[in-house]
Amino acid sequence: AEQLAQAFVQQYYNTFDQNRAGLAGLYQPHSKLSFEGQLFTGSQEIGNKLTSLKINQCKHEMTTVDVQDNRPLGAGQGILVFVTGNIYMDSANPVKFAQTFLLHEAVPNSGQWYVLNDIFRLNYG
Amino acid sequence: QIKNIKVSNVEIAVKLKMSAEEVAKAFVSHYYENFTTNPSNLASLYNDSSMLTFEGSSLLGAQNIIAKYTSIGKITFDQNTIDVQPSASANAICIQVTGKLKIEANNPMHYTQFFQLVASGPSQYYVHNDIFRLVYA
Numbered sequence: 692a693e694q695l696a697q698a699f700v701q702q703y704y705n706t707f708d709q710n711r712a713g714l715a716g717l718y719q720p721h722s723k724l725s726f727e728g729q730l731f732t733g734s735q736e737i738g739n740k741l742t743s744l745k746i747n748q749c750k751h752e753m754t755t756v757d758v759q760d761n762r763p764l765g766a767g768q769g770i771l772v773f774v775t776g777n778i779y780m781d782s783a784n785p786v787k788f789a790q791t792f793l794l795h796e797a798v799p800n801s802g803q804w805y806v807l808n809d810i811f812r813l814n815y816g
Numbered sequence: 817q818i819k820n821i822k823v824s825n826v827e828i829a830v831k832l833k834m835s836a837e838e839v840a841k842a843f844v845s846h847y848y849e850n851f852t853t854n855p856s857n858l859a860s861l862y863n864d865s866s867m868l869t870f871e872g873s874s875l876l877g878a879q880n881i882i883a884k885y886t887s888i889g890k891i892t893f894d895q896n897t898i899d900v901q902p903s904a905s906a907n908a909i910c911i912q913v914t915g916k917l918k919i920e921a922n923n924p925m926h927y928t929q930f931f932q933l934v935a936s937g938p939s940q941y942y943v944h945n946d947i948f949r950l951v952y953a
Binding site: 723725728730754755757758759761768771773775787789791793807808810812814 | 867869872874896897899900901902903905910912914926928930932944945947949951
């Protein structure tokens with residue numbers, strides 16, 4: 692679970708930083724994103740929100756990545772990934788962020804993981 | 817409309833059905849208040865399947881978790897943001913908290929914490945997942 696989670700978040704942030712249009716594909720129709728307190732549901736809504744962010748250059752830098760395997764809760768219950776780090780947006784100073792992902796497999800044991808729950812917060816001050 | 821909210825152990829008694837948001841806010845308030853005044857009170861919120869990852873170290877089960885929490889010293893918390901989302905199964909709630917804390921007389925520090933609450937019965941929740949991180953400047 693640990694390796695999978697690390698690989699997934701690395702791919703997620705690479706996609707975010709280099710090709711935000713590609714993020715929609717990491718979500719499904721019932722996925723949820725809380726972005727700075729606003730809730731979005733479904734890959735289309737979420738994709739639209741993320742691509743509409745007014746950031747030209749973006750870089751996520753992970754400081755910590757914690758993983759908990761959620762599967763003991765029952766079949767298909769997924770993997771929890773909790774990230775803290777810094778985000779560089781255009782020429783601004785880096786801002787701390789905290790993000791939680793609950794990863795799920797679209798089809799059990801398919802190896803195809805998507806983001807079911809996503810909670811993102813910037814930490815100022 | 818009257819809501820009778822009594823937070824004792826894991827039971828939240830309601831007259832009207834509480835939304836995930838309301839359950840989460842009641843939980844967070846109860847959790848941090850007890851963490852500060854008497855962390856051993858948190859024991860009823862966890863069971864044998866609960867997992868805590870605290871500053872990168874993982875612990876399983878209420879006993880180990882409470883042992884960790886009672887070993888830190890007095891912490892006061894100041895939550896800044898609480899985000900709530902229903903989780904994968906209908907009876908689970910994801911909560912992400914950011915804020916500041918003070919350990920004993922030390923300077924305030926930023927922290928962030930994630931909880932997944934899972935229903936163990938009608939309107940009864942336990943903490944299945946708990947992930948805690950200090951955020952250094």
